[in-house]
Amino acid sequence: MKLDDKLYLVRFNTDKLNHIKIINGDLCLKCKDRVCTFICPAHVYDWDEEENRIAVGYEGCLECGTCRVACPHGNIQWDYPRGGFGVSWKNG
Ligand code: SF4
Numbered sequence: 001m002k003l004d005d006k007l008y009l010v011r012f013n014t015d016k017l018n019h020i021k022i023i024n025g026d027l028c029l030k031c032k033d034r035v036c037t038f039i040c041p042a043h044v045y046d047w048d049e050e051e052n053r054i055a056v057g058y059e060g061c062l063e064c065g066t067c068r069v070a071c072p073h074g075n076i077q078w079d080y081p082r083g084g085f086g087v088s089w090k091n092g
Pocket residue numbers: 022027028029031032033034035036037054070071072073074075076
């Protein structure tokens with residue numbers, strides 16, 4: 001099963017408020033491995049070549065919390081989505 005298919009099984013109630021923020025975009029420019037772009041199981045982080053910044057697709061976040069711990073610069077401000085928003089597991 002491809003990840004996209006798996007994600008289809010997950011129901012989201014997307015909050016208009018982004019619960020993930022990159023604190024300092026300059027740090028990402030200097031960041032060597034950009035671990036956020038490959039460690040996230042939902043592929044929320046993508047390097048945007050044109051804008052030279054990390055694009056955050058927070059709507060797909062599975063709230064595992066990995067990115068916050070993994071960023072070597074502590075550059076991800078991460079909060080749980082507000083109550084009632086975010087992911088709700090069908091078979092969780
Ligand atoms: S790992 Fe952290 S510092 Fe590096 S690109 Fe991602 S958010 Fe930016």
